[in-house]
Amino acid sequence: MRYNGWHAGRSQGVGSLLREWRKMRRMSQLELASRADSSARHISFIETGRASPSRNILLRLADQMDIPIRERNVLLVAAGFAPFFPENSFTETGDLSVVREELKRLLVAYEPNPVFIRDAQYRVIEANRAFHALMSDVAEHLLLPSPNVMRLTMHPEGLAPRIHKYHLWRAHLLGRLRHQLTMSGSETLRELYEEVSHYPAPPPRHGENTGPDRDDAFRFPFALPLLMEHEGQVLSFVSAVMSLSAPTEVTVSELEVEIFLPANPETAQALQAMGERITRMERGRGIRSLT
Numbered sequence: 013m014r015y016n017g018w019h020a021g022r023s024q025g026v027g028s029l030l031r032e033w034r035k036m037r038r039m040s041q042l043e044l045a046s047r048a049d050s051s052a053r054h055i056s057f058i059e060t061g062r063a064s065p066s067r068n069i070l071l072r073l074a075d076q077m078d079i080p081i082r083e084r085n086v087l088l089v090a091a092g093f094a095p096f097f098p099e100n101s102f103t104e105t106g107d108l109s110v111v112r113e114e115l116k117r118l119l120v121a122y123e124p125n126p127v128f129i130r131d132a133q134y135r136v137i138e139a140n141r142a143f144h145a146l147m148s149d150v151a152e153h154l155l156l157p158s159p160n161v162m163r164l165t166m167h168p169e170g171l172a173p174r175i176h177k178y179h180l181w182r183a184h185l186l187g188r189l190r191h192q193l194t195m196s197g198s199e200t201l202r203e204l205y206e207e208v209s210h211y212p213a214p215p216p217r218h219g220e221n222t223g224p225d226r227d228d229a230f231r232f233p234f235a236l237p238l239l240m241e242h243e244g245q246v247l248s249f250v251s252a253v254m255s256l257s258a259p260t261e262v263t264v265s266e267l268e269v270e271i272f273l274p275a276n277p278e279t280a281q282a283l284q285a286m287g288e289r290i291t292r293m294e295r296g297r298g299i300r301s302l303t
Contacts, residue, residue, distance in 0.1 A: 025061060026058070026065065028059070030055075030073065032197075033079055034077065040052075041059075044073060054069075067091070067093045071088075078195070080196050082262045098261050108261075111264065115269065119140035119269075123142055124142050124288075125274065126271075126272040126283075127269065133198070134160050135161075136159045141290050142286065146171075146242060150169070150171065151167070151170065154169060162185060162208045163208060166182060166185065174240050186208070189201065189205050190205065193205055247274075248274070248276050249274065250273050251271065252270070253269070253271075
């Protein structure tokens with residue numbers, strides 16, 4: 013299934029699929045045609061089924077509408093073409109094993125900062141030791157079989173009770189999820205949004221403002237911080253998201269690396285101490301570090 017029934021979806025004609033994407037991107041036929049070096053008449057003919065598009069014109073139109081790579085393949089299949097972009101396994105022994113190993117090295121390189129790799133549905137594929145340490149008291153059912161970042165953060169048995177100014181961080185995450193849903197049209201993301209947006213919020217802390225006044229969100233000079241309790245201390249993070257540039261493969265195009273950087277010296281010191289403690293514990297158990 014796809015958002016708005018698109019992926020019921022694969023039997024849907026290429027013209028109607030193209031029209032749905034164009035409307036989602038709020039583009040006129042004329043605007044799309046001028047960007048893709050075509051004509052509004054030709055695009056109209058494709059959308060109504062009066063003309064059969066070539067593979068090249070479909071790829072140009074998809075590029076101008078910033079359609080996700082996975083959905084570009086859907087467009088091509090609907091038009092009778094073979095998928096253009098390959099999709100490979102991201103397992104330890106799959107075709108992308110080299111990419112996975114290098115990304116795992118990146119996770120280690122950023123320690124003691126928490127870092128994880130996720131897919132388009134916010135499922136955690138790999139994470140470093142610092143990330144797992146912060147999840148130490150999360151309910152086990154949220155960690156297995158495939159942890160989802162949105163559930164880990166907003167579920168009442170996840171991180172939500174430990175997050176200060178939770179209403180601000182929740183609004184940020186839901187806004188981010190809505191944006192990705194709009195860009196991708198994913199039915200899976202729509203279902204995830206419906207689920208997490210209905211999780212009950214933890215009660216506000218004494219004196220904490222949860223009203224419409226968001227002035228307190230801007231006391232930090234350059235980004236909204238994630239304020240989270242851990243081992244009796246409030247840690248302050250800002251997050252950065254990284255993706256691989258110019259992807260030409262479906263799985264790789266959907267990967268994102270999220271890094272949580274310390275927003276103050278106290279958090280940096282706490283992370284350093286946590287990293288040293290984890291290393292000592294691993295050495296005591298005879299576990300070799302990836303480094």
